Amino acid sequence: MRDVAILGVGQTKFGELWDRSFREIGIEAGLQALVDAKLSSADLDALFLGNMASGALIDQEHIAPLILDYAGLGRRHLPAVRVEGGGASGALALHQGYLAVASGLYDYVVVGGAEKLTDVPDATAAEITSSAADHEWEVVFGATLPGLWALIARRHMHDFGTTREQLAQVPVHDHAMGSKNPLAHFRNKLTLDQVLGAGAVAEPLGMLDCAPLSDGAAAVVLGPLEIARRHTDTPIRIAASHVACDTMALHHRKEITTLESTVFAAQRAFAHARRAPRDVKVAEVHDAYSISALVALEDLGFVEKGHAGPAFASGQFGPGGSVTVNPSGGLKAQGCPFGAVGVAQVVELVRQLRGEAKERQVAGADLALAHDVGGTGATSVVHLLERAA
Amino acid sequence: MQAGIVSYGAYVPRYRITPKEIGRVWGSDGEAMGQGLNVHRKSVPSPDEDTITISTEALRMALVRGAIDPQTIGAIYVGSESHPYAVKPSATVVAQAVGATPNLTAADFEFACKAGTAAIQTCLGLVGAEMIRYGVAIGTDTSQGAPGDALEYSASAGGAAFVIGRERVICRVLRTLSYTTDTPDFWRREGQKYPSHGGRFTGEPAYFRHVTECAHQVMDASGTTAKDYRHVVFHQPNGKFPQRVGKQLGFSEAQMRYGLVTPFIGNTYSGAALIGLANVLDRAGPGERILMVGYGSGAGSDGFDLETTDEIAQYDRSFGKPVQWYLDQGQELTYAVYAKFRGKIHMGDD
Numbered sequence: 132m133r134d135v136a137i138l139g140v141g142q143t144k145f146g147e148l149w150d151r152s153f154r155e156i157g158i159e160a161g162l163q164a165l166v167d168a169k170l171s172s173a174d175l176d177a178l179f180l181g182n183m184a185s186g187a188l189i190d191q192e193h194i195a196p197l198i199l200d201y202a203g204l205g206r207r208h209l210p211a212v213r214v215e216g217g218g219a220s221g222a223l224a225l226h227q228g229y230l231a232v233a234s235g236l237y238d239y240v241v242v243g244g245a246e247k248l249t250d251v252p253d254a255t256a257a258e259i260t261s262s263a264a265d266h267e268w269e270v271v272f273g274a275t276l277p278g279l280w281a282l283i284a285r286r287h288m289h290d291f292g293t294t295r296e297q298l299a300q301v302p303v304h305d306h307a308m309g310s311k312n313p314l315a316h317f318r319n320k321l322t323l324d325q326v327l328g329a330g331a332v333a334e335p336l337g338m339l340d341c342a343p344l345s346d347g348a349a350a351v352v353l354g355p356l357e358i359a360r361r362h363t364d365t366p367i368r369i370a371a372s373h374v375a376c377d378t379m380a381l382h383h384r385k386e387i388t389t390l391e392s393t394v395f396a397a398q399r400a401f402a403h404a405r406r407a408p409r410d411v412k413v414a415e416v417h418d419a420y421s422i423s424a425l426v427a428l429e430d431l432g433f434v435e436k437g438h439a440g441p442a443f444a445s446g447q448f449g450p451g452g453s454v455t456v457n458p459s460g461g462l463k464a465q466g467c468p469f470g471a472v473g474v475a476q477v478v479e480l481v482r483q484l485r486g487e488a489k490e491r492q493v494a495g496a497d498l499a500l501a502h503d504v505g506g507t508g509a510t511s512v513v514h515l516l517e518r519a520a
Numbered sequence: 521m522q523a524g525i526v527s528y529g530a531y532v533p534r535y536r537i538t539p540k541e542i543g544r545v546w547g548s549d550g551e552a553m554g555q556g557l558n559v560h561r562k563s564v565p566s567p568d569e570d571t572i573t574i575s576t577e578a579l580r581m582a583l584v585r586g587a588i589d590p591q592t593i594g595a596i597y598v599g600s601e602s603h604p605y606a607v608k609p610s611a612t613v614v615a616q617a618v619g620a621t622p623n624l625t626a627a628d629f630e631f632a633c634k635a636g637t638a639a640i641q642t643c644l645g646l647v648g649a650e651m652i653r654y655g656v657a658i659g660t661d662t663s664q665g666a667p668g669d670a671l672e673y674s675a676s677a678g679g680a681a682f683v684i685g686r687e688r689v690i691c692r693v694l695r696t697l698s699y700t701t702d703t704p705d706f707w708r709r710e711g712q713k714y715p716s717h718g719g720r721f722t723g724e725p726a727y728f729r730h731v732t733e734c735a736h737q738v739m740d741a742s743g744t745t746a747k748d749y750r751h752v753v754f755h756q757p758n759g760k761f762p763q764r765v766g767k768q769l770g771f772s773e774a775q776m777r778y779g780l781v782t783p784f785i786g787n788t789y790s791g792a793a794l795i796g797l798a799n800v801l802d803r804a805g806p807g808e809r810i811l812m813v814g815y816g817s818g819a820g821s822d823g824f825d826l827e828t829t830d831e832i833a834q835y836d837r838s839f840g841k842p843v844q845w846y847l848d849q850g851q852e853l854t855y856a857v858y859a860k861f862r863g864k865i866h867m868g869d870d
Contacts, residue, residue, distance in 0.1 A: 149725055253719050330549065 132233040134356035136366040139168025140478040145347035145466030146316040147249045157198045157245040160348035168352040168362045176237035178211040181224030181244035182470035187259045217263030217505025222473025222512035229372040232353045244474035245348035256344050263506035265379040279507045281333035284422035287388045297440030299326035301421035302339050302463050309460020311490040316345045316466030340421040345466030349475035365485040370515040371400035379509045390508030393430035400513040408432035413483050413493040415476035417504040418461040455493040473503035484518050523647040524689035527586025530798035530843050531577035532678035535564040536850035537858045539673045545855040546668045553673050558759025562676035562786025565662045571600045572610045575660045576617045578681035581840035590619040594652025596626045599635025599659045599790045634816030636790045643684035655684045661789035666714035674758050676786025680794035690832040695825040699734040706817035726819050731765050734821035735813045742825045746770035750808040753779030753796040755815035757787045784847040799843035806830045
């Protein structure tokens with residue numbers, strides 16, 4: 132297996148992009164990444180595209196060749212593959228792209244993630260995204276993603292004494308970070324009282340505990356590390372890329388306050404890279420709901436199980452803490468276009484490792500972790516990134 | 521002489537329901553919903569009221585107040601998105617009811633919430649061209665939101681009629697222009713009982729873009745700024761949108777005060793901006809400048825630069841009720857009676 136580097140990154144603004152089409156944002160992110168990698172589309176060997184539900188959301192399947200075609204590459208006859216894994220689709224596409232370059236089959240690969248969630252009514256989008264849970268055993272009986280995550284939150288509060296206020300710290304933190312991100316869906320800061328006072332979505336989760344429905348696209352260009360310096364002075368090495376899955380339905384899990392898919396993906400990634408959670412200085416973790424972030428920080432090994440609430444409230448994951456979490460603003464503030472999320476996390480971390488994150492820059496960032504989750508944890512993907520020596 | 525408003529009348533059904541009562545039935549925090557929308561109550565028509573009866577009430581008031589012989593009316597246009605018939609005009613029934621038939625032209629207009637202002641523009645053209653002596657433009661609706669939908673908290677009933685002519689003009693139309701695009705923010709297909717809408721898409725790219733652009737274009741063409749107007753009236757799908765757009769355009773609370781009626785009667789759709797204008801004219805003396813900008817989904821805005829004349833000092837408003845009376849009074853209904861009145865209860869095989 133060859134070492135794989137990230138040579139270029141690109142991302143559209145996240146938000147309600149009502150005047151832009153799916154193909155338009157997909158192409159914008161991809162072209163930005165190619166330009167950043169000093170590559171032309173003629174150099175490209177393959178495309179992997181993460182997307183959760185284009186068919187239901189925009190009545191368009193078969194989107195990987197669509198993006199290639201409208202990028203002007205329709206007659207190059209390149210391989211283009213769509214990858215789907217619920218909310219983890221983007222990270223899963225990156226895993227596939229990584230394997231493709233590492234195997235030696237392709238040299239230059241674009242990994243994109245794109246989703247257009249706001250072209251359908253909100254209730255329809257909520258229905259469609261809830262299909263990342265088990266339709267036959269959960270969704271049919273009325274469960275939605277926020278409802279299922281609310282069950283996890285309740286149990287976490289019951290087992291570990293996590294408080295409503297500790298949950299509310301997560302969106303406050305995310306919006307403070309997102310306020311410095313020009314691509315973020317939301318750039319307003321939130322107070323604890325605003326989060327606590329927002330209407331309930333699924334108790335104990337309120338409206339401001341939940342990530343928004345966003346449109347957006349992100350892309351990275353991958354290539355073999357050995358030739359990476361032809362393209363960039365600061366190649367970022369993918370130190371590990373691991374995926375783990377779990378039961379689809381929450382009720383089949385031994386316990387619901389732990390996502391074992393995250394535990395296994397993280398353990399494999401740290402073992403592969405011969406690193407430990409304490410080495411990570413900056414991380415983008417899945418925070419579709421406030422509880423998701425707390426559970427993730429525990430399952431990734433940044434804090435002991437059950438202790439994320441008080442640790443978060445103490446500032447351990449804020450600027451200057453042991454690991455700075457979600458400098459982009461996370462899914463909550465940067466936005467949550469499902470298939471684009473996992474790629475956007477990596478775009479942010481590449482900027483952090485290159486030292487290009489401006490106001491958001493985390494000092495001394497040399498090892499970064501990206502963590503993406505599909506549904507309630509049937510799929511988790513963990514990437515470790517580092518500045519190449 | 522320039523065409524303008526000669527007389528007007530407004531009518532709002534007597535029944536009201538509160539957002540709190542609607543929310544009680546659907547398990548929502550209706551009070552918070554009402555506060556968010558700035559709608560305290562909405563009007564509800566009786567089972568025997570519809571766009572035709574409301575239009576007729578409003579026009580009768582306008583004709584008596586203006587001492588206008590119905591036989592001198594050359595055109596009646598009824599703007600609404602809730603005409604009782606898909607085929608068969610509301611305007612002919614209204615014309616017959618007020619005694620204006622047979623020597624006139626009549627038609628129904630539909631442009632979501634701005635069909636009434638579009639009818640005013642048409643009448644201005646006919647009157648200005650001296651094809652007719654008086655033209656009547658009416659904006660009325662008895663619209664509904666689907667049960668439990670956000671629209672149900674605001675969709676109400678009411679209307680206003682404006683007589684356009686060249687003689688005894690109480691309010692001159694200094695300028696009117698429109699801003700129109702294909703923007704599908706709200707629609708109801710043939711045969712559908714309740715409208716559909718694009719949620720948050722009805723805001724920025726729809727209402728705010730069209731109203732703002734149209735207002736700017738009217739003021740640019742007239743060489744005016746917000747401070748040149750005593751009153752401003754916007755289309756008001758809820759109480760919040762017009763306040764926000766007014767603030768963005770530089771208007772004060774005082775300028776918006778009388779033109780904003782939706783908080784007290786709900787969104788009367790085609791009637792909304794026109795009832796707001798009637799409320800302003802109820803209080804206006806000579807020489808008061810008024811900016812009115814309507815909005816209809818689908819989408820477009822009609823802007824009007826208006827100014828009251830000396831004639832308004834002699835205008836006899838004694839017949840009928842002032843708009844304020846409709847804003848203050850009303851008999852509150854439970855959701856059950858409201859559901860019966862609005863035909864939401866399934867009565868069997870019909």
